[in-house]
Each structure stands twice: as structure tokens, then as C-alpha cells.
Amino acid sequence: MAATGTTDLPAAEIAKTARNASFTIKSLPGSARDLALDAIYDALAAYKDDILAANARDMRAAKELVAEGKLSQSLVKRLDLSRAGKYEDMLQGIKDVRALEDPVGKTTMATKLDDDLTLHRYTTPIGTLLIIFEARPEVIANISSLAIKSGNAAILKGGKESTHSFAAIAAVISEALSSTAIPPGAIQLVQSREAVKDLLDQDAYIDLVIPRGGNDLVRYIKSNTKIPVMGHADGLCATYLHSDAELSIAIDVVTDGKTDYPAACNATETLVVHSSVLATVLPGVVAALQANGVSVRCDADSLGALRAVPDSVLSSAGKAILQAATDEDFTTEFLDLVIAVKTVNSLQEAVAHINAHGSGHTDCIVTSSESAAEEFCRMVDSAGVYWNASTRFADGYRYGFGTEVGISTNKVHARGPVGLEGLMIYKYVVRGKGHTAAMYGSGGKKFLHEKIEF
Amino acid sequence: MAATGTTDLPAAEIAKTARNASFTIKSLPGSARDLALDAIYDALAAYKDDILAANARDMRAAKELVAEGKLSQSLVKRLDLSRAGKYEDMLQGIKDVRALEDPVGKTTMATKLDDDLTLHRYTTPIGTLLIIFEARPEVIANISSLAIKSGNAAILKGGKESTHSFAAIAAVISEALSSTAIPPGAIQLVQSREAVKDLLDQDAYIDLVIPRGGNDLVRYIKSNTKIPVMGHADGLCATYLHSDAELSIAIDVVTDGKTDYPAACNATETLVVHSSVLATVLPGVVAALQANGVSVRCDADSLGALRAVPDSVLSSAGKAILQAATDEDFTTEFLDLVIAVKTVNSLQEAVAHINAHGSGHTDCIVTSSESAAEEFCRMVDSAGVYWNASTRFADGYRYGFGTEVGISTNKVHARGPVGLEGLMIYKYVVRGKGHTAAMYGSGGKKFLHEKIEF
Known part of the structure; x- marks a missing residue:
């Protein structure tokens, strides 16, 4: 594995690259996105030993910090990829997500506004996601598969506790994707420590932030960005x-x-x-x-x-x-x-x-x-x-969502375990023949507002 | 009209009252919410002259500010309730919203996880909304009807340009609601100038902020709150x-x-x-x-x-x-x-x-x-x-949404014109017979994940 998989570009470049890649990935057919999931699955299965060895290094460092009282025991548990069944669950999650129906371009509403004037609503990917997480290295595989399946670009920023696990998984995923139709900027793995604050400023390019960590991380992010945050906070x-x-x-x-x-x-x-x-x-x-x-x-x-x-x-x-x-x-x-x-x-x-x-x-x-x-x-x-x-x-x-990007305690967009549906939004398409708004309303024509079956 | 309709309590009290009222309004049957819409419609129709007189005072003040170069002409246009058909459109919007299907408690997903273990998803109101707007006094009627129909509590904060229109409409709506099952705290109309910043701090009680105004207002709000913002920003x-x-x-x-x-x-x-x-x-x-x-x-x-x-x-x-x-x-x-x-x-x-x-x-x-x-x-x-x-x-x-709370340029939750659907979220209900998670997974039972027709 020559590729390091992680990037150290300035935040604005990372975000701009992701946004451009988002236009490409959202226009790929579902089959191309599924092939990319196969490639990730095969590569993560093949490099399991290397990745677990990297994870063991993180675990040793974390246990030392726990002994010094600088890290909580629960964080160490979340960091551990070698827990029985955890790696297999991570791999199975990729297969489960692949098996789900393509969520892109589905009709969710259709109305006849008037003769020759229709309104349709179609699902579309949100665009560019920023995921910030503390421990839990399996999140990289979960989020990457959900992002690719849903046609979104994603920037993943790992925490320092999972440095080696992150670098190992990132290298494997980057190499796997390089042989697919997914543009390189669509999944970017960021490891520099300073990048979080700068990334949070990129509201011109990033559409949604998903923090995966404790309440302090979530509150910090909510206080430091204009980008919408899908909050995975306390579980009380x-x-x-x-x-x-x-x-x-x-x-x-x-x-x-x-x-x-x-x-x-x-x-x-x-x-x-x-x-x-x-x-x-x-x-x-x-x-x-x-x-x-x-x-x-x-x-x-x-x-x-x-x-x-x-x-x-x-x-x-x-x-x-x-x-x-x-x-x-x-x-x-x-x-x-x-x-x-x-x-x-x-x-x-x-x-x-x-x-x-x-x-x-x-x-x-x-x-x-x-x-x-x-x-x-x-x-x-x-x-x-x-x-x-x-x-x-x-x-x-x-x-039954395959896997999840997190569990949202927000009251908007997505709530509870968030799978593919939470990474989608929609657009409205109106098709007319030269219709003008002035034709309708007081004294003018009336809208039909008839439901179109789809 | 004895009631002033507006409140001047501290922000935390306003927000806490709204949250408590949200539990009541979300549990009311659809018929009780529809009766409240009738009451608002009748009252706004009856007091049209008074409200237009108040609006004319705001218009005179606004035109003076335009002459002094302190206010834009476009804001004055948005402030004007006497524009042909505008008041009638506002009234008709209430009737249109009332005629829509009750959006509360609809099943949107149902899965058989295993024998005697089911997962259902039901629509629920978001909870407590904070709406901040600059001009456009008709927004009060639009938002109040959408909030009531959708079972949400709402705090409405008007801008100083619409002071008199706001006070007049607020008084009429408060009086109308006082004879209905809607608790007084469910629709609160706030006029004190200092309150915005304090209200934006109430993320413990408020679930969503909807700004209705220019890009500067939206960016100010996004930079000063941890509450999710449904952005109605530029229309370019x-x-x-x-x-x-x-x-x-x-x-x-x-x-x-x-x-x-x-x-x-x-x-x-x-x-x-x-x-x-x-x-x-x-x-x-x-x-x-x-x-x-x-x-x-x-x-x-x-x-x-x-x-x-x-x-x-x-x-x-x-x-x-x-x-x-x-x-x-x-x-x-x-x-x-x-x-x-x-x-x-x-x-x-x-x-x-x-x-x-x-x-x-x-x-x-x-x-x-x-x-x-x-x-x-x-x-x-x-x-x-x-x-x-x-x-x-x-x-x-x-x-065909009746009316709207705004047009969202966000990429999450709701996009484009936002009607009732954008004010709803959902909850998951799992029903079992003592089922435990440890029964499933590696070596254990397999989930069925069968779709239940509904």
C-alpha cells in the first residue's frame, strides 16, 4: 500500500474539491456506486490483519492514557476493533448497504398544477458531508459506504486516539476507490489536528456536519459553524x-x-x-x-x-x-x-x-x-x-438500514438511527409550456392541484 | 380588543412556556386544531380594517425611512398588506391549510424485525419553533396556521418595521385562540427588541429557528445559535x-x-x-x-x-x-x-x-x-x-401546500417552499415481548426485516 490515503490540504481546498466531486458522484448510475462498495469490501477484508495491527497500536496508547487518568475507559472500548465480531459486523454493514435499494432519483410527490403544468419531487443526495469523530474507527467504513451508496461526497476527520487505525483504513479505502468511477475527492480522509475549525468555516461548500463523539464535541461544533449539524449527542x-x-x-x-x-x-x-x-x-x-x-x-x-x-x-x-x-x-x-x-x-x-x-x-x-x-x-x-x-x-x-451514520437526537431532518434516507434531500421540478404566475390568483385561473399517481 | 397579544417575558420563560405548550398541542385531536384555525380566520376577517389601519401607520414610517435612505424600497413593498388581493390571499391561506390532511401520527414505515417484534415510524410535530421576521406581516397568519395545523408551538418575533401591523394581528390572533383548546403558550408573539439574542440561546427548549428576512439576518442567526436554522436566505x-x-x-x-x-x-x-x-x-x-x-x-x-x-x-x-x-x-x-x-x-x-x-x-x-x-x-x-x-x-x-413558512435554501430537512411537511419529524416505536439485543447478531438469531404493509 503506497497510498497514505489521508490528505493535508488547506480546509478550503478540501471542501471545494469535495463539492466538485459531489456533482460527479451524484450523477453516477447506481451500478457504479455499488461496484465501489464491492471494492471497499474486498480491500478491507484483504487487509484485516494490517488494520487490526494498527488498531492495536492505538489501543496500547489509549490504555496508557487511561492509566494516567487522561482518557475514559468507555472511549477505549469504542476504539477497540478487535472485539469479537466487530470487524465482521463492519464488513457485513458494507454488504448490507450495497443490497439496499438505490435511494437516488426516487419520485416522492407528483402534482398536476394545471393543464401542461406539473410538479414533481425527486430524491437527491444532500451534497457534501463533513463527519468528525473521536474514536470508533469502524465509522470510516460505515460512513464511506453510506455516502457512496447515497451519492454524497464526504470528508472524514478522525480523532487523535484513532490515528493509526484511521490511517490504515484510509489507505485501504483510497486505494480501493482509485480503481472505480468514484472521483478521488468524493471520499477525503483528513488527519491534521488543526483542520476542524477551518473545515467548520466552509459553509459555502459543506452541506451537513455529522459529529460522532461525546456531548462536548457536539456542543463545540454547534457553537462554531453555520453548517447544519446532525447531532449525535447524549444517549441518556x-x-x-x-x-x-x-x-x-x-x-x-x-x-x-x-x-x-x-x-x-x-x-x-x-x-x-x-x-x-x-x-x-x-x-x-x-x-x-x-x-x-x-x-x-x-x-x-x-x-x-x-x-x-x-x-x-x-x-x-x-x-x-x-x-x-x-x-x-x-x-x-x-x-x-x-x-x-x-x-x-x-x-x-x-x-x-x-x-x-x-x-x-x-x-x-x-x-x-x-x-x-x-x-x-x-x-x-x-x-x-x-x-x-x-x-x-x-x-x-x-x-434494517444496513448501518448508520449515527443516531440523531435532533428534532429536524433525521431522528434516531440515520441510514441512507437521512443523507438524502429532494428537489422540485416544474414542467410547463410557458406558464406564468400572473395567469393565476385573484381573478385569474385556478390551480388544479391534482395528485399524479407514480 | 383588550388583549395586547404580545408578550414581554424573559426569553427563557417564553421558551419554557412554549415547550410545555408543545406537549399539549401535539396531543390535541386534529378537529381541535382545525377549530382554532376557523377562529383565527373569522377574527382576522372581522378586524381587517383595524389591521390595515395599523399597517398603514407602519407604511408611513417606512416610507419616511426610505426617503432618508435608511430603508430599501423592496422592504416597503414586502411590508404592504394593502396591495390588491394580499389580505384575501392571507385569509385564503388559512382556509387552504385547514383543508389539508392532518399531518400528525401518520405511519411512514413499518417493519417486522422478528416474531412479536415490530418497528413503526410515525410522524410527530417538531415541537417548538422560533420564527424571526423583518417585514411581511402576513407571515404571522401563515406561520400561526401552519404551526397549529401541524401541532407545533411557535414563538414569533417581528421586526421593528412592522411594529403596528404585528401588534394588531397578534392581538386579534391571541383573542381568537383564547376561546379554543390551544394553550395560550402555543403561539407567542414577541415584540421586545432585545429578545432575539436571548431567544437564540434557548436551544434547550427551542427545536428550530426559521428566519424570514434578508441574507444578513439569516447569517446573523446562523452565527449566534446552536438551534438548527431553516434558512430562507437569498433568492438569486x-x-x-x-x-x-x-x-x-x-x-x-x-x-x-x-x-x-x-x-x-x-x-x-x-x-x-x-x-x-x-x-x-x-x-x-x-x-x-x-x-x-x-x-x-x-x-x-x-x-x-x-x-x-x-x-x-x-x-x-x-x-x-x-x-x-x-x-x-x-x-x-x-x-x-x-x-x-x-x-x-x-x-x-x-x-x-x-x-x-x-x-x-x-x-x-x-x-x-x-x-x-x-x-x-x-x-x-x-x-x-x-x-x-x-x-x-x-x-x-x-x-398546493396551502401556504408556507418560507422557502428553504438549506440542503437538509426541507428544501424549497416549506408547508406542513417541513414542520414534522417522526419517532420510532418498537414493540416486543421482552426481546433483548443480545439474542441477535454473531451466532444468535437473525432479523427478519420484513416490510409490513400499512
Whole structure:
């Protein structure tokens, strides 16, 4: 591999090159974009060992920083590409995206405005994306495949923690694309540290910024750019145990939500519990969490109730390691084996707690009542609202999107796991025969506004 | 009318009140929202004289500022509610919006993930909107109706030029809504001058800002907020006369595009002309423009060609008043009876000029060739691309959206005229029976990802 894959041009050049490439890639047929995905897949499969070796170097450096207290353990977990199945999932994501329908040029609206005057709306790629991420080197493959499939140009800026992984993956992808119809500027991999601020100034050329990192990164970006930001911020997810929650479902859903991958944004951080099940359902859930190494931080009501149950329901050892929760625990994304327990007296109070303290990511109710579930799903103002299913399902792969560019907690454009659809916009095409606006309106012709079937 | 209709609370209070009201308005049935639209319609119709009297006061003040050179003539035109048909159009817009289908709670995706595990996507209101506008008092009625119909809360902040019109309309709307199910905080009308900066800081409560004003206002807002901005910026629209443009269509489309309402953002500002029709089609178009009082600013090629045609094609008086265009003329939104003429040698050159100089709003090709039209529509990167139809059609009413909150030149969320759809987002609902993410993936169960018909 001779190509370094990364670029060190000035930000304005990078952005201008990307915009020009975006005009080319958006005009390529779907087949040419699919061939490029094959090339990336084959190259990443062939160079797996090299890439994992580079990732191991990043991991060693990161672990040293953790030992010095300069880096969080959860970031190290996100950096690790050698975790069982992770590399294969990354590769499979490319194949899954390739298998999806071509999202470019689909008709999404058609109206007959008048005789010989029609309005159509067609999907088009957004144009130029800027993706800034901290760890998670697999993001490069995910985003590159989604960008190419959707006909967008992308600039990817990695963080210093993933320097070696990034350089290795970038080199492989650049070389793979060089033999395809994708113009070289369509996927640019930027590694210089200074570039972020300068790239954020390129609102003349860049159409969307997607930060993949912690809340601090997202807020920094939102404060320093005029480019729209698709925010992947906090994931402060809650699971609520309603008064009629079934014990086995509660245990399964809460344990999976908390322990399946605690460093993920869709992990459950808060357990909201109806006061009527503090002594019945909650103890079994807490015992299961503790058996999986989870520290449980309780508000006064739940702490009192748990300490009062017989040892046969929650062991004295289990009671002894319960902690008292602080107010801050209910607005903290632990990203670790820690959970906060909040007691409420009604479903409405649970909804209010979640809408006030959550991050609008994904929240779940465990209940046997369909009407309670539907009310919860209607009233909780989050991107994902679940009934008897783990918050960990909030994921582009699990939703059937192939993979995702991130999970948006924005309220505009795209919300929840963002796949191809979130990288598309549309244009309106009007076809007439010399029609003028002055012909219509007060005293003039009337519009037909008839729906055209498509 | 006792109610003043406007509020002067601190920005954080206004925003928090709006967010709380958004939870109520989004849970109201469509019928309750429609009744509120009836109430607004009836009240605005009943108080027309009072409102026009208030508008006349604003117009007098604005005209004095124009005389002192402190305000542009185009702003005065946008301020004027007494222009023939304008008030009736505003009222009709409310009725048109009411007649549209309820956009809340529609299913837009449904997937069977596995047995007893489903994923649905439902439309929901965005939440809380902040609309900031300079002139155009009819915006208050347009936005209020769209916000109510779509189940959103809205904060409207008017400019000082429309002080009296704003206060009068705000009072009428507030009084009308007080007898409906819409909570008082759902539509708040803010008039204090200091509030803009403070409101832009309320990203914890406000989900979307919609500026309705000039490019300076939009850029100021984008630089001073973390809230997503739906940009209604420049409208630098071009019409391109291809080598086979038909003279009568060219005259109709260009004249309407330039003169129907020159102060509008969808007015044609640039005339791009293929060199082969400089002496055949262009002179007739220029003569028609000049007959409508338009000043024509030509690049060297078009100026030379027009001066060389016989007086029978373009009068000597017409030739005498032609002006030479500067480079700046091709990036200027005149909003007045001025047009700039640019000569190109091919359709590709026309596309490149428009993509480089335009604002991505609306651009038109006049041609007899379907293939030329389709290439233009595919390659021009604008929200609207038209074939043989005036750029003035870029409008929510003309597109059949009832009315519009603005015309977006963004590349995300909503593009072109924005009606109800642009005020909606969605949420994902997953329904399971205790399903956990750990059950799936490497070695586990496979997802079905079957489309559910809806």
C-alpha cells in the first residue's frame, strides 16, 4: 500500500474539491456506486490483519492514557476493533448497504398544477458531508459506504486516539476507490489536528456536519459553524417499570439494556420504577443487574424498599452494595456498569421525568397493558419509544438500514438511527409550456392541484 | 380588543412556556386544531380594517425611512398588506391549510424485525419553533396556521418595521385562540427588541429557528445559535434561454419571472443566454422587459449583439438604455426592476454558472428539447428546477401546500417552499415481548426485516 490515503490540504481546498466531486458522484448510475462498495469490501477484508495491527497500536496508547487518568475507559472500548465480531459486523454493514435499494432519483410527490403544468419531487443526495469523530474507527467504513451508496461526497476527520487505525483504513479505502468511477475527492480522509475549525468555516461548500463523539464535541461544533449539524449527542436512555410490569420481561429488558454494551449511547442509564412494584419486581431486576456487575444507585424510596425486602428476595450482600443516588445521577450518561433508580407514582410522572431528564434518544416501558404502552409511546418525546424491548435495539443495523451514520437526537431532518434516507434531500421540478404566475390568483385561473399517481 | 397579544417575558420563560405548550398541542385531536384555525380566520376577517389601519401607520414610517435612505424600497413593498388581493390571499391561506390532511401520527414505515417484534415510524410535530421576521406581516397568519395545523408551538418575533401591523394581528390572533383548546403558550408573539439574542440561546427548549428576512439576518442567526436554522436566505434565481428557446415562451417566462413581483425571493435576477440566440431570441425578450420598466445590464457579448441588431428588432431608444454589467451584478439579488444578462456557449456552461453564482433557490431553462430540459433539471443543484415555467411558481400556495413558512435554501430537512411537511419529524416505536439485543447478531438469531404493509 503506497497510498497514505489521508490528505493535508488547506480546509478550503478540501471542501471545494469535495463539492466538485459531489456533482460527479451524484450523477453516477447506481451500478457504479455499488461496484465501489464491492471494492471497499474486498480491500478491507484483504487487509484485516494490517488494520487490526494498527488498531492495536492505538489501543496500547489509549490504555496508557487511561492509566494516567487522561482518557475514559468507555472511549477505549469504542476504539477497540478487535472485539469479537466487530470487524465482521463492519464488513457485513458494507454488504448490507450495497443490497439496499438505490435511494437516488426516487419520485416522492407528483402534482398536476394545471393543464401542461406539473410538479414533481425527486430524491437527491444532500451534497457534501463533513463527519468528525473521536474514536470508533469502524465509522470510516460505515460512513464511506453510506455516502457512496447515497451519492454524497464526504470528508472524514478522525480523532487523535484513532490515528493509526484511521490511517490504515484510509489507505485501504483510497486505494480501493482509485480503481472505480468514484472521483478521488468524493471520499477525503483528513488527519491534521488543526483542520476542524477551518473545515467548520466552509459553509459555502459543506452541506451537513455529522459529529460522532461525546456531548462536548457536539456542543463545540454547534457553537462554531453555520453548517447544519446532525447531532449525535447524549444517549441518556431510561427504562420504566410500570405497575403491571412482568418480572421476567423486566429482568431481560433492563439487564440487556444496561449490560449488553454499556459504552454505547443506546445503553439504559436510568431505571424508572412505579412505587407499587418497588418490593415485587424491582428486587429481582436489581439482583440480576448485580449478578452482571452493575452498581445500583437508588433514590430514597427505592433504597428503603429494597433494604426492607427479605434476604430471600435480595441477598444481604446485594443490599449492602446498594448506593444512594444523587440528583446528578439522573442526568448522567454513565457509559459504564452503573444505573440510577428513580421512583414515580404514575405513568404520567414517569413520562415527565423522562421528558425533563432524558436526552430524547430511546426510552422503554415494561408493561402488560397495551393502553399504558400506547400512552407512553405517544407522550415520551424521544426518537425511539419502546414497549417491552431493550433500548439497545436503537441501531441502524437492527432497524434494517444496513448501518448508520449515527443516531440523531435532533428534532429536524433525521431522528434516531440515520441510514441512507437521512443523507438524502429532494428537489422540485416544474414542467410547463410557458406558464406564468400572473395567469393565476385573484381573478385569474385556478390551480388544479391534482395528485399524479407514480 | 383588550388583549395586547404580545408578550414581554424573559426569553427563557417564553421558551419554557412554549415547550410545555408543545406537549399539549401535539396531543390535541386534529378537529381541535382545525377549530382554532376557523377562529383565527373569522377574527382576522372581522378586524381587517383595524389591521390595515395599523399597517398603514407602519407604511408611513417606512416610507419616511426610505426617503432618508435608511430603508430599501423592496422592504416597503414586502411590508404592504394593502396591495390588491394580499389580505384575501392571507385569509385564503388559512382556509387552504385547514383543508389539508392532518399531518400528525401518520405511519411512514413499518417493519417486522422478528416474531412479536415490530418497528413503526410515525410522524410527530417538531415541537417548538422560533420564527424571526423583518417585514411581511402576513407571515404571522401563515406561520400561526401552519404551526397549529401541524401541532407545533411557535414563538414569533417581528421586526421593528412592522411594529403596528404585528401588534394588531397578534392581538386579534391571541383573542381568537383564547376561546379554543390551544394553550395560550402555543403561539407567542414577541415584540421586545432585545429578545432575539436571548431567544437564540434557548436551544434547550427551542427545536428550530426559521428566519424570514434578508441574507444578513439569516447569517446573523446562523452565527449566534446552536438551534438548527431553516434558512430562507437569498433568492438569486436564473432563467436560461437555450439555443432552441421559443421566443414567445422566453418572453412570457422571463417577463413574469422578473416583473410579476420583483421584491420576492423567487423573482428572476439573472438571464443566462446561449450565444446562438443573442441576436434572435434575446432582443425580443429585452424589448418586453424594457416595456415593463426593467433595466437590463449586459455582459460584453450580449451588449455587443444587442447593439448590432436592426432597430426594427430592438429600438434605438431600447439600445441606448442598455447598461454594462459588472461581475457583482451576477451575484446580486436586485429585488427590483433590474436584470443581469450572462452569455454562455453551452448548456453545461449555463449549469456551471448557475451552480457557482446562484443561491440554490429556483432556476429555469427555456428550451424546446426534452433532453436538454432533463439534463438541466438533473445537473442544476437548486431546490427548484423548471422547464418553460416562471421562477415565480416557487411558492407554497402554488405548489398546493396551502401556504408556507418560507422557502428553504438549506440542503437538509426541507428544501424549497416549506408547508406542513417541513414542520414534522417522526419517532420510532418498537414493540416486543421482552426481546433483548443480545439474542441477535454473531451466532444468535437473525432479523427478519420484513416490510409490513400499512
